[in-house]
Amino acid sequence: MYVKTVEMHTGGGPVRILLSGFPKRKFETLLEHRNYVREHLDHFRKALILEPRGHHDMYGVIIVPPTLPNADIAVLFMDNSGYSTMCGHAVISMARYAVDHGYVKTLKSPETKVDIQCPCGMVSAYVKYDGTKTGATRFISVPAFVYATDVELPMKKFGTLKVDISYGGGFYVFISAEKLGLDVRKTKLKDLVQVAGDITDVAKEHIKIEFPESKEQAFIYGTILTDGRDSNIKATSINLCVFADRQVDRSPCGSGTTARMALLYHKGLIGLNQSRYFQSSKTGSSFSSKIVRDTTSGGRKAVNVEVSGQGFYLGTSTYTLEVGDKLGHGFSIK
Structure with missing residues (x-):
């Protein structure tokens, strides 16, 4: 394993964004992709969310190919036991990341719209942008x-x-x-x-x-x-x-x-x-x-x-897994 991440947080809630090292596959729906990852690629979640790289309350996001034509970006959410369908604090950070890293073609001030495909559906987010720097984000939920x-x-x-x-x-x-x-x-x-x-x-x-x-x-x-x-x-x-x-x-x-x-x-x-x-x-x-x-x-x-809310950058990370490191696959102590 050799992966790179960006570390962010929203309101103290961690958002570990998996950038590279994850297999890219196409599916008809995002929920199908979620099921496949849960069944065949869960070792990535365990390695990045659980100890020793993470902790019991770590949270993460995998950027995957959208299945909807109007989506700027699609995401899967990772927690300590599996894959959730929605996460607002992660969406707030992800929207800012998407604007900063070229997922949106046209940037507009004072806000730039980002359409984020989540497992629960499409979520439209609006990131403050002054022409130079991004800031706070608001999102409109799926029907609640x-x-x-x-x-x-x-x-x-x-x-x-x-x-x-x-x-x-x-x-x-x-x-x-x-x-x-x-x-x-x-x-x-x-x-x-x-x-x-x-x-x-x-x-x-x-x-x-x-x-x-x-x-x-x-x-x-x-x-x-x-x-x-x-x-x-x-x-x-x-x-x-x-x-x-x-x-x-x-x-x-x-x-x-x-x-x-x-x-x-x-x-x-x-x-x-x-x-x-x-x-x-x-x-x-x-x-x-x-x-x-x-x-x-x-x-x-x-x-x-x-x-x-407001998402903030914390840094970047590179994670590896050495041969023979059994604990490096991820473990949990309650």
Whole structure:
């Protein structure tokens, strides 16, 4: 193995972009490509995301050939357990990278549009550009919708919990940490992760997600603990997203923010083009968001959500794998 990467972050959430050394293949759909990579090329993810090159909460992106003619760039997302369908914090960094590295033919000020093909669908991003330097990014989500509200989950520690499930490129369970006797800001992270991970496990066991438009996306990706401040739209609210194999998002979670905005809109707590800010409980990083239009998804009422943030460059890396290095293939210690 000999690969090169660019290292970025959005709101503290790492974005390791695989640039070279990865086999280039063409597929009819991006989801087919995702399946092939999962089944035949997963050793790249393990080597780059897990230790010793990565860590339990590392996140990465593979640039692949688009399958849609209007896409400027196509990406696959990597986490500690597999391949997600959407990642907002990664899209924010990737859009800036795409503008800076020639994936967009025509650069425009004050913003340059980038059409990014993600496994969940096409995501249009807009990168600030002053003619010399790129900056903050906003993206418009795929149709986001509420899947179910007040779903009852039988939890050993808490009894029956009522949770909401919403989609923003991936399906998330939402619950206020206060309902669990926890403080999303002050409670120890390991305790929050334990509870959120347990909720995800129980939700996967008891809830069958039906998503006829894309059966590949019909799974619960994680649980987002909030501070419960839903009704005061002027207040910055907290997200703590625990996803994949109990991986913690350092950012407020872009796809989670999308899903939460759809949930707030569904409950009548926010209107079109009303801005709301969300913050990570542990890093303090924030995203701004607003619902830009009503739409539909498979007959469901849905919305398109705009999420804004800033991606930053950290450096570049070259990774190799020596013959005989068994641990170099990637390992995980929990």
